[in-house]
Amino acid sequence: MPPPPAPSPNTTLIPNIEVGLPYLRTGTPADRFKALRQKIINAAGFDFLSIFGDMMRHKNFQTSEAGVANKSRHKCGDAFDYNQGDPRLVVIKDLRDGVTYFRTYLRCEKQDGTQGELMAPNGGSPKFYCDFTSIAEAFGWHRIRAQRGWPNVWKKREFWHYQLTEGYTFDQGMQLLYGDASAVPLAPELPTVKLNDRDDETVFHNSRHVRQVQAQLYVLKLLQPLKEVDGVFGPKTQAAVSAFQQTKGITPTGIADTDTRRKLLEAVL
Ligand SMILES: [Zn+2]
Incomplete structure (x- = not known):
């Protein structure tokens, strides 16, 4: 049909x-x-x-x-x-x-x-x-x-x-x-998220950008355990972003900027 x-x-x-x-x-x-x-x-x-x-x-x-x-x-x-x-x-x-x-x-x-x-x-x-x-x-x-x-x-x-x-x-x-x-x-597709950012999950239509970055790092085994995927960008997430940046030859800033986020997305594809 x-x-x-x-x-x-x-x-x-x-x-x-x-x-x-x-x-x-x-x-x-x-x-x-x-x-x-x-x-x-x-x-x-x-x-x-x-x-x-x-x-x-x-x-x-x-x-x-x-x-x-x-x-x-x-x-x-x-x-x-x-x-x-x-x-x-x-x-x-x-x-x-x-x-x-x-x-x-x-x-x-x-x-x-x-x-x-x-x-x-x-x-x-x-x-x-x-x-x-x-x-x-x-x-x-x-x-x-x-x-x-x-x-x-x-x-x-x-x-x-x-x-x-x-x-x-x-x-x-x-x-x-x-x-x-x-x-x-x-809407910015992959906006920068960094230390102390947090998703506002009380708003139904909000994107969950911090959680997305954390889930990518979790899937890539750079952020563990699962409870670290919590929508709050803390020091562990920052360290995991830096670790990812190092694997890609980018300066390890710990800031998930648009370029880093594009590479994170490619890495989980
Ligand atoms: Zn539904």
Whole structure:
């Protein structure tokens, strides 16, 4: 069946996926989605990002269903809901400052040590898993918190939702797709982050630039353990940035400037 028509000229068709509206906003969201999809194929051994609960939603989509926002990033074309029915998924609760998030791991197709890392995220005997959440964050996709009331309402868990907003508000995102895109100030793609910077995770549409840098360093094994990926640029992150810069022959400033960030992104591809 041919895909449905593009909802906006500023969207890109995502090929060979199962979802009602297989489009993402053209530019960074669509590009990074493709990169993430390929990375997960390599890391987990299967095309996890080929089936979705949801991807893009039409601009007039409305619902009164609990846990589904009418001002959803899905309308902006910079969010996806992965396939929560995949039997290889392991999802664990991740409490941060009293806020509930979830982490996602994928049981690797090959269990011979050529894919993933040996771990037991859910207890039991260790198996080789791909750390989906860290890899997604390294590409700039970030998860969102579970909504209040999540233990009683499945839709509020949101562990399947990842977004890459570039920092655009909902209204800006809609304008990029359906209004005068030139009137929206261009978001810096890889802005500098440095010591004492921190992500403001209380704002839904904010990018998580510190976390992205930390997740990249974590995936590259320059920043450990996982709890260091916390959205707060401290001395350990600074030292890890310096270590990365040294491997690339750049002056080790410990500042993740745009050039360093470009190289970090290339390194995790
Ligand atoms: Zn969603």
